[in-house]
Structures are given as structure tokens and as C-alpha cells.
Amino acid sequence: MRVTDRIKFDAFKNNLASIKSDLDKAQNKIASGKKILVPSDDPVSSSVAVGFNAEKGLNTQYGRNLEKLKTAGIFYETSINSVNDMLTRAKEIAVAQASDNMDASTRKSASEEIKGIIERLVAVGNTKIGSNYIFGGKKSNTIPFSIDSDYNVTFNGSKEVSSIFVDKGTKEDAGISGDTVFISGTNIFDELKKFKDALEANDKTGIRNALDGLDEALEKTQTNLVHVGTYTSRIENFIEYKESKDLNITESLSQIMDVDIAQAVTDFNSLSNAYEAMLYTMSKIQSLSVLDYLR
């Protein structure tokens, strides 16, 4: 075949362009740390990566939701614990005041303490995180417990609680309603009120009856404590699951997208060697001309 100057030059030009574009790509990979720079580099992996990235975003949100539930769980645990403590104290008082040794005046002063307990329990029932009442159920913006001068306590919240997502397709109750903790089954406030009324009336039988009610209230509270305990540990489990999922996604994404730096640098070096070799041979070949031998 006839090889003209143009053929040599065009070959040089084309090779130069292709090696330079390869070099550019290799360099971009190293600089960005990614092996897929545009979808056409690997359409399937790019689209999988889109899915993984969305998953990552969702997971982050589940993480935020779970953190909130975890914080709320601590509040519930503390609150129900103090309900337990106060009921225990009320029971101690009841046991003591049920004795024949006590008289109207000791019972009167004990009733003052019970009043204090009722007030403190109402305060516990109205615990807030931010602007939300944790025992309000769905009505988290309405004050859940109100008390009148006769120590009648009414529940204004909702029996139902909202639920939020903690994972794809999985919802978890966003807390426990005040109804469950204070009202339904054994009404803690009613029992305390009955006890207080019996103390004020110096009614020994009444006090003994109230003791039974307080026992039931305590029992219920302990059940609730267990309930909260399982609730928080469930949340902990979700958090662990979410974290391992995060790790998996990050790893999968990195496998798809991240460049193997050692490989990329090796590629880059071999390309730049090829580039130099080409320049060298071209400078040799281009200088071969019959003109050099004519004068």
C-alpha cells in the first residue's frame, strides 16, 4: 500500500485524539473517585445506583423518625416510672392510713399529700416534647389532662395514636396514648380521687377499698412499663437494622460506582506510557523524509 504523508499524519492525529480522550477519562475517574461518570458508561449500574441513592435518602428519613421515637421512648419510660413511684407512695400511705391507729387529722394531712400526687400525675400526663403532648394521642396539640377544684381529672386527648414509618412499608405507633396509661381499664385518677375522698371523710372502709384500686392501678402501670420497655427495644432493633441497611447500601453503591484507585492509576500509567511511546515513534517517523537526503 502507498503510504502518503497524510496517512501518517492522520493516523497520528486519530491516535492522539483517542489516547487523549482515554487519558482524560482515566484522569476524571481518579479525580472524581467514580468509575461511572455518565449513565452511558454503564446504563444498568447507573439506574441501579439511582435506586440505591433513593433508598439511602429514605433510610436517612427512617433514621430520623426512629431517633424521634427513641427520644419519645425515653420520655415515656421516665413518665411511667414516675407514675409507678407515685402510685407506690400512695399505696404506702393507704397501707399506713388503713390502720386503726390513724385518726382524722393524720388522714386529713395524708389527703393533702394525695392531692399533691394527683396534681403531679396530671403534670406527668401533660408532659411535652417540643409543642407536642406525649400522652395526647392523635390530639398532640391539645392539653390531654385537666383537673377541676374537686380533683376530677378529665382526659381530652385521643385514645388513638398516630403511626409513622420506621422502614419501607412498616409503621410503628408514635407513642402511647394517655388513655392507655391513665384511664382505660383502671382509671388511676379515679382511684386516687376515691382514696383522697375516703381520707378526707376519715372513712376506714373506703381507705381499705381504695387500697385494692391502687393495687390494680399499680399492676396496670407495671404492665405499661413492660410495654414501653418492649417498645423502646423494638425501636433499638429498628435502628440497628437501619444502620446495617445503610452500610449495605453504601457498600453496594461503592461497588457499583467507586473506582478501584489502584486499578485506575495503573490504567492511567499505561495510557500515559502509550501516549509517550506514540509521540516518540511519531517524531521518528515524521522526520523520515527523502528531503533529508537531497541537497
Add this chain to the structure above:
Amino acid sequence: MSITSILNVAKNAVSLNQTSIQVTSHNISNVNTKGYARQEVVLTEETPMLIGNVLLGNGAKVSGIIRYYDKYLDQQIAKKSTEFGEQQIYKKYFERVESVLNEDNTKLTNNITAFFNAWQELSTDPQNVAMREGLKSSAQQMTRSINNIYNELKSLQIELNNNVKMEIADINRITASIADLNNKVFQGSSGSSEANDYLDRRTQYVKELSSKIGIISFEDEYGRMTIMTSKGKTLVDGGQSWELGVKTNEDTGFYQVGWKDFSGNFIDITDDISSGGIHGLLEMRDNQINDFIADVDKLAEVIISEVNSLHKNGYTLNHNALDPNPDGIPFFKEITGFYAKDIDISDKVKTDLKNIAASSEMDEKGKPIGNGIAIDIAELMEKGLFDDNTSTIVNYTSSITNKIGQLTKAAKDFAQYSEDTMNVMEKQREGVSGVSLDEEMANLIKYQYAFQAASRLFTVADELFQSILGAFK
């Protein structure tokens, strides 16, 4: 036989070697001219003289200047450049579309996820007004990224449309030049160096024209080239060329391509153009980009309708306590037609964050309670809303990435393939027609020596004259 005839032979020899040197220098100066085919002087023996009964050689003469070319190869190159031109357009524009749709740039899926996450965030504190600010801004970010994609695809379409017009103008320029060269070839004597240059230029034009539109070409008996579109509309015949033109289609707002007959009637040939760069432009403009616009439109439409139908069933913070029914306020503007172009949050939500409905129920006082709507809207992320309820939103956006990735990859591969084949053919052509400086230098020396020898003849003839004239002194 006379000394004069020696002088005559010498004169011819000097002149034809000068011609050869002239052609060689023409070759040398055109070493880098695109489409140039090297030329060579063809020498033949001069008619011999009959001296007595002996035929005596009478030197040489120039019988023509030939052009080294392979007609078949040139035609193949022209044909190949039709494919090449089209593939280059696909590569260029698919890469542009790819960058418009590249998630790294648009963050589309990220923004969609953030939008639905904001609903989840609101679900953790549904009546909180401040939290709605975050929802609003993430909604705006999402709608903006959809708007942007639409706008950029649209402006690509407009750019393609303008390019159609420019390419048509280019085609008209080329066909006019070919017609002009046809005339020159017809008038010029064939075999002259000048005519050869016209042929080179015409070959080059035909190649350029082929890259823009698929053509059929053939030469008539006088070497003039007739060119027709692949559907048989004449573009060049002899010294005459026919123009193509564009006309705006009122429905699409884009140019239709037409062929103008003798009386200037515009005959629409848009659908007849099936290859070449123009076809690439039309295909990108009318099918490919529209396809992606339709995809983004569908995405916007589904998001608007699904979110709105849930949101309208919700109770806002502005709920009228006496009204037992949901507020029916749409979250997104309710639009028809250009969903991706116009997707935006509704004016009510834009002006008052309390108009966002997070709750699906109200209490006895008429106040919204719970997070039912926020949860349901957040759940849309997991629902099959596309492709007969089999694909989620993320499935859908990642399938867009896959689609543009595959198309761009194929376009790049095809473009590379046709470029490679083109290079091989160009190299073959160059092997036949290209100028080799080494060769030309060798020829130059050859002709130079021949010229010197011929000049020497003058001296010899002169000396012969001198001898004869001296004898009579």
C-alpha cells in the same frame, strides 16, 4: 532529418518536462488539500516522421493529465458519510440529553425522595407549622428540577430545529456549487489539470452533501453529475440545482422540510428523509426528545394527581370547624397538558403553610388531628404508580436513567464504528489519491534531470550549427 528538428524535439522535451514539474509542484502544494487527488502528466511518443522509408522517432508530447482516484471508493465514502453524518448527530445530541437527564446534575430522584421524606418528617409532628416550611421548600426544589429538565429538553429541541434550517441552507449552497462545477466540467476540456481540480472539488462536495442527506448520484455522458434525494427528488441535474426549504408547522412550531419544484411550489419531504445528518436532527427533534419529554410529563402528572387526590381528602390547619368535610385544597397546582413544564405547588399552599393538610380526621371541635394524610402521601414512594401499577416512582426515574444511558451508549458505539470505517476508507482513498512528498521529490529529480538533458540538446544542436557554419568561414 535536420538539425532544426533536433531543436524542435528539444523544445518539446523542455516544455513537457516543465509541465511535469509544474504538475509535481501542484501536487506538492496540495499535499494537505482535502479531497485532492494527485495528478500525473501522461507522456506519449510524438508521431514519428517518415524519412525516406524509415520512421524516425520525433520526441514526446503531453497527451493529458490524469487524476489518481478510485471512483468506486469515492462513491462508497459518500454513501458511508451519510451514515457517519447521522450517527455523529445522534452521538452529539444523545450526549446532550444524557447530561440534561444525568442524576448527578438534576438530582431529580434525590429531590423526589426529599419531598416525600418531608412528608414523613411532617408526619412526626403533623400540626407543626414550622415543619411545613421544610416541606414547601423541598416541594419547590422538586418541581424546579422537573421544570428545569423540561426546559432544557425543550431548548435542545429548539436548537435542533434551528440546525435543521441551517443544514438546509448548507445543502442549497452545496447543490448550487455542484451544479456550477458540473458546468465547469462540461465546458472545460477533460484531462486538463483544471478539470481534474473541479472533479476533486465536486467529489468533496458530494461527500459533504451525503453526510447531510441520503442521495442517489450518477454521471451523465458529459461527466456531469445528477443528484437526487433517496426518494427521487432531483437536487442537481447538469448545471441546474433545486432548492430545499423549510416551513413552520403550525401544530408543532417546528420546521418541515420541503423541495421546491420549478414553479417554486413547496413539496413537503420531511417524512421522506430517511438518512443523513438532517434525518438525525429530525429524529432527535421529533421522536427521541419528545419521548423523554413525555416521560418527564408522565412523572409530573402522576406526582401531581396522586399527591393532590390524597391531599384534597385532608384537613388543613385552616379547617372550618363547622364543616364536616375535608378541605379539598390541592397541594400542587391543578393543571392539564404541560405537566412537567408547569408543575408547581398550588397558590393556596404557597401563600399559607396552614393550607397544607397533614391530617385525615378532625376531633369533635373540628380541629385536624393525626398525621393520616402525611403518612399516606409519604407512602406513595413505595406504591406502584407506573407501568400498570408495577413500578414505583424511583423505579420509574431509574428506568429513565437506564433508557438514556442505553441510547447514548449505543449512539456512541455506532458513531465510533462509523468513524472507524470512515477512517479506514479514507485511508484507502488516501493510498490511491494522496500525495506522497517522497514520491514527488523523486519525480522532481527525475523531471529535473530530463529537463537538463533536454536543455543539453540545445547546446548540442547549437554546436552542430556552429560547426557547419564554421566550415564555410
